Amino acid sequence: MKRFAAIVTLAALVLLAVFLLYPLALVLDASIRIDGTGGLTLGNYAAIVKSRYYLGSIGNSLLCAALATAFTCAIGIPLAFCLARIDIPGRALLLTLASLPLVLPSFVGAYALVLLFGHAGVVTSALRGIGIPIGSIYGLPGIVIVFTLTLYPYVVMPVLAGFQAVDASIEEAGRNLGGSRPYVIRTVLLPIVIPAILAGGLLVFIEALENFGVPAVLAEDRPFLAVDIFKLFAGESDANPAAAGALSVLLIACTALALLAQRHYLGKRRFSTNARSAPTKLPLTPGLRLVAAIVSWGIVIASLLPFAAVLMVSVLHFNGPVLTWELGLGNYATLLSGSYRPLLNTLTLASIAAVATMLIGAPIGYVVARHRSRLSGLLDFVGMMPFAVSGTILAIGLIIAFNSGALILTGGWLILVIAYVVRKLPFAIRSASAIVHQLDPSLEEASINLGVSPSKTFATLTVPLMASGLVGGLVLVWITAASELSATIVLYASGWVTTTVVMYHAIEGTGAGLAAAAAAVLILVTAIPLLLINRRISKHETTAI
Amino acid sequence: MTRIRIESLTRTFGTVRAVNDISLDIGHGELFTLLGPSGCGKTTLLRMIAGFVDVESGSISFDDRRIDALPAHRRDTGMVFQNYAIFPNHTVAENVAYGLKARKVLAAEIASRVDKALERVRLAGYGPRSPHQLSGGQLQRVAIARALVIEPAVLLFDEPLSNLDAQLRTEMRIEIRQLQRALGLTAIYVTHDQEEALAISDRIAVLRHGKIEQVDAPERIYRMPQTAFVAEFLGSTNMVPGIAGAFDGRNTPVAAAGTAFSVRGEVASPGAPVLLSVRPEALRLGDGSDGPLVQARLALREFLGPMQRLHATLPDGTRIRIAALGGQMIDVLPGAPLTLAYDPAQITAYPAP
DSSP: OHHHHHHHHHHHHHHHIIIIIHHHHHHHHHHTBOTTTOOBOSHHHHHHHHOHHHHHHHHHHHHHHHHHHHHHHHHHHHHHHHHHHSOOTTHHHHHHHHHHHHHSOHHHHHHHHHHHHSTTOHHHHHHHHTTOOOOOOTTHHHHHHHHHHHHTHHHHHHHHHHHHTSOHHHHHHHHHTTOOHHHHIIIIIHHHHHHHHHHHHHHHHHHHHHOOHHHHHHOTTSOOHHHHHHHHHHOSSSOOHHHHHHHHHHHHHHHHHHHHHHHHHHHTOOOOOOOSSOOOOOOOOHHHHHHHHHHHHHHHHHHHHHHHHHHHHTTEEEETTEEEEEEOSHHHHHHHHHOSHHHHHHHHHHHHHHHHHHHHHHHHHHHHHHOOOHHHHHHHHHHHGGGGSOHHHHHHHHHHHHSSSSOOOTTSSHHHHHHHHHHHHHHHHHHHHHHHHHSOHHHHHHHHHTTOOHHHHIIIIIHHHHHHHHHHHHHHHHHHHHTOOTTHHHHOOGGGOOHHHHHHHHHHTTOHHHHHHHHHHHHHHHHHHHHHHGGGOOHHHHHHO | OOOEEEEEEEEEETTEEEEEEEEEEEOTTOEEEEEOSTTSSHHHHHHHHHTSSOOSEEEEEETTEEOTTSOGGGSOEEEEOTTOOOOTTSOHHHHHHHHHHHTTOOHHHHHHHHHHHHHHTTOTTOTTSOGGGSOHHHHHHHHHHHHHHTOOSEEEEESTTTTSOHHHHHHHHHHHHHHHHHHTOEEEEEESOHHHHHHHOSEEEEEETTEEEEEEOHHHHHHSOSSHHHHHHSSOOEEEEEEEOOOOSSEEEEEETTEEEEEESOOSOTTOEEEEEEOGGGOEEOOSOSSOEEEEEEEEEEEOSSEEEEEEEOTTSOEEEEEEETTSOOOOOTTSEEEEEOOGGGEEEEEOO
């Protein structure tokens, strides 16, 4: 068993060193070089600190992420509480729908907001027609709205699990000692779920900070870190890879700081209560129950409406950029008339990436969960690092690393797959180790005791036991790889244009109908597999994303 | 000091009558145990008293106050939970202080009462610790301190010792009993462990299918079980079916297991089927003492230290157990005949079901 664990650990560390640490080191290196001559300098950082524009960019990104975190908590915690403790009609369906925004591409949500409330948006035009002007959704407000509506499940899922993990007797003990229900909720329940709230809030903060697609669609002229890094590296006119590197390092520093702060806080608080009996539903008056149901359903429906709007708009006819009310599949015809390649590319790349991610991630997750050692601890840490690195930065690092030298990957499909695998690896590791934690180690010991070798036990006993969970993970990786934009937009080459790239260019250009069709395709591609396997995905996997 | 009066209490879950028309009177300072197998309704009854299960019909009063309509947090009971239910987000001291804070006791008083309570459960100095640093037995003591410190009208124990190992269990039950006596609190104690119930209680109610089978002091409930169920549930008695004979003015002969037993009193009309409860310790290895005898054959001897258990077969093959002191010399080999003596007064007969 030791040998098996050691082999997996070493192989994984080598892989991560080559495709994660080395590229990141090159980004760091670029940030301290003088552009052109290659001499060492801190001038790139000095330039940022002196530049109003870049300071604004950092400020905007941080402010936006902070607001998104606050708002997602504000709607996510009550929603989680309602789902956990109130008998809401259609609770099971609501729970499924509430996890959907997580996998629907957020920049499609941003695009939906533009379609509805943008300069020429459906709602804007309609309201203007009857004389009611509405404010601009471009810039901060729109971005925060989209982040809130697409990222709140990150808060709901762990907090819901937190509420459900509190044994009924904990609350009963509080009540028995004389605390009223609100008092017990305030003094016991909420403090116990605070680690879950922090975990969810941190996911939102990092995700909002790194996200490229939403500000790319909605920022207009306001500077945002993720967008600026992309423009500085890949921009046609004002490319400045050194400045891109410096900004990247700053972005990684922000996310790493947030992660460390959370770790420090959680290190002192471990409230594991294992629920034997789940807490009962609160006895509410029909009126209060109705309010809870309306609020809960309202939040979830509001978050899904933009996507529904995109699906509807995609079958309407565009007259140039102007939407008409004629039904038709013309947008789809335009999307596919050029070539089927982008759609095919999306499906192929996502499939290869998903299988590869799970094949690599499952053994790592197993080793990390079962065989604690200094080396596997290191692997656990490095394996989680991609999480703190935005797709754009990883892609930039991969390009610097594999554009020349012994291994040239740029321009092909493999570099896209590598980027997807590295980015989704933390999720694969987390979901695999979560499954392993639930398997009784004595099962494997029994198998080994009966004479089956450790590696064979892993293959013939552990893997089948993990299988149903791994399938869920596989599908989620597939979905998120299919709708990946931030790394793809940096790495794609002419033969490997994906649907997300088509949509990005269509939004940038004038192809409103084309963008709507591409967006609709992306929604279907992500939502259908999720709904198909919904029953097989257990809670911890959605929490582990 | 509280007297608890429970009147025709009923609670149904679906079609199951978990608590079926139970009435009880529990006196001041009494430790009253609800004993029964799982599903007998003992925990439901306790939770109805605590206010976690609604009363369907009937009433519960502490002294002359009806409390069954009060919300759980206003009932002034101190409950010790099976899994301790220690708040993981609070320190030991904060856990113990919880009920006092909810009662708005002054901070200075809280500190001294918490210290005293922790001292009482032999956890002085553990206040600042986190619950996860404590062992199961220590957590149990915190749970007890937390329930005691509020000086509740009634203490409630929900199988408090079932998560502890055997030795700690016997130690803790002595501590619980001494604390309860010293503080003079009325307590209701739920358990499925008959030895624990016998050891700790002033009185025991044996429950079955939501109904009370018998309420009595431990000795009486053990020696004079009123139903076959109680006899069987308390101690591992031998149940032997038989047919009653004619009462001779003092004893009734019962034909059972290919032999005959004498039972004190007129237990049934002649020819009626009965069920005999023969306690293992009621049978002695026949040593020529007078009194009735039965013949058996030794099958197996288990030596258990302070005592030994003999497994024997009666003439028709019925298996019985006999308890003997560990020190007694028994030089009988398996397969050899045994003569057993007994006192007819120690055998109880029940109408056959």
